[in-house]
Amino acid sequence: MQENLNVTGTLIWYYFICHREVWLMARNVVPDQDNSNVDLGRFIQEQSYQREKKEINLGHIKLDVISRGKEGLVIGEVKKTSKSEASARMQLAYYLSELEKLGLKAKGELRFPKEKRREIVELTDELRTKLDLAVRDILRIAYLEKPPGPIKIKYCKNCAYAEFCWS
Template sequence: MDTITGTLVWYYAVCPRECWLMAHEICPDEDNQLLDLGRLLHEESYKREDKEFSAPGMRIDILRTSSPGEELVVCEVKKSIRFLKPAKMQLCFYLWKLKQQGVNAKGELLVPKKKKRIPVELTPALETELERIMSRIEKLVAEPKPPPVVKSKFCRRCAYREFCYA
């Protein structure tokens, strides 16, 4: 499961086709304004925090401790709560990866526009769900073609829209 990343977990939870496209390094429409907005949000929000911690399969937005000597807190910054479940699974993936390396951590989803901080813990139930998702991603990525288009409410603003509806 080394090829799976937190980003792929997020994409899979939104749209398996989008996950397949990303896994096969097919770039989304870079002119999509939502991608630019997301980049700007990451740059401008939480300026006093240390940002962008990278490790295999992980690109963590913010990594901190709640207070000296306390447990590590992994934070994922999101534009809105619209994709709350995918964001939660992405954050659970990071917590799971850290747990595999002997690091216990808690998570927080940060939504600066709404001034929300949503705590996330890797429970046994979420861990089971995550392992099921990772297994499905492995099978999906091994396929020679992307899965068929399944129209959803997220398609309208998707940066991969032209790959499905051109």
């Protein structure tokens, strides 16, 4: 276990799906790389919106910039489906709050290319409070000696850790 764990957008995303997965990812337990759903997610992320791809690198965070026009900075997050939309919204809100800490005001745009759908995310006080609680709880989980026990949820079916949890 690394001493200074960075809470990342990925951990935020998993926090709203499965706490066991948060522990496994935070501890760098390598998931099953052959899982085809993991590959599809990666493929969509790499192939979609390539034409307008620009990135901001903030240390451990890499963000896709959608536009920098008179409306201000807009960052985007591409997702395979909207099934985990609430998680995706919190992940994007986390990126917006990291930018805000650096004095950059931005909006977010969630993109679901397979569904040809987009959603704008703006940082509100409610989201800031929710994020703050999530970050603290992620750290609590990551420093647990053992992972939280598996709980069967619909995401288990496509989870790269399924074999680890259920065999």
